[in-house]
Amino acid sequence: MKVIVNKDDISQPYMIKIPDQEELCVGEELLVDDASQDVVMTEITSLETDKRVERALAGSVRTVWARAIDDVPLKISVYRKGRTHPLKVSLPGNEVFELGEIREMEGFRFTIVKIKLRKEGFADAAEAKDILRLWGREL
Numbered sequence: 001m002k003v004i005v006n007k008d009d010i011s012q013p014y015m016i017k018i019p020d021q022e023e024l025c026v027g028e029e030l031l032v033d034d035a036s037q038d039v040v041m042t043e044i045t046s047l048e049t050d051k052r053v054e055r056a057l058a059g060s061v062r063t064v065w066a067r068a069i070d071d072v073p074l075k076i077s078v079y080r081k082g083r084t085h086p087l088k089v090s091l092p093g094n095e096v097f098e099l100g101e102i103r104e105m106e107g108f109r110f111t112i113v114k115i116k117l118r119k120e121g122f123a124d125a126a127e128a129k130d131i132l133r134l135w136g137r138e139l
C-alpha cells in the first residue's frame with residue numbers, strides 16, 4: 001500500500017503491507033515501516049479509494065495520506081515587551097504542554113497562556129502532535 005507521509009512540509013512516498021481486512025480511519029495512528037526507508041509514526045489525514053473517505057478496509061485503499069508525528073514542528077508565539085515573537089521548534093510528538101507551565105526555548109523563558117489544537121478549539125494540556133500553536137508570556 002502506498003503511504004504519502006508529510007513531515008515539516010515535505011512529502012515522501014512509502015510502501016507498506018497491511019492486511020486487506022484491516023480497517024483504517026482518519027485520525028488514527030499508523031506505523032509506517034518501509035524496509036528501504038526509516039520507520040515513521042504517523043497520523044492518517046486522508047484515505048483515498050476511488051474517492052476520499054474517512055474510513056475503509058485496507059484492501060480498498062489506493063493511497064494513505066499521513067503526517068509524521070514522531071517529531072513535529074511546533075509554532076509558538078511569545079509576547080515580550082509589547083511585541084509578539086514567533087518561534088518554530090521541532091520536538092517529539094508525545095511531549096506534553098500545559099497551561100501555566102514554564103518553558104524555555106530559543107532564548108525565551110515564558111509561561112504557556114493558550115494552547116490551540118489542530119482539530120478544533122483550545123485545551124488546558126495536549127501533546128505536541130495535537131497542537132497547532134502555543135502562546136506564551138515572557139517571564
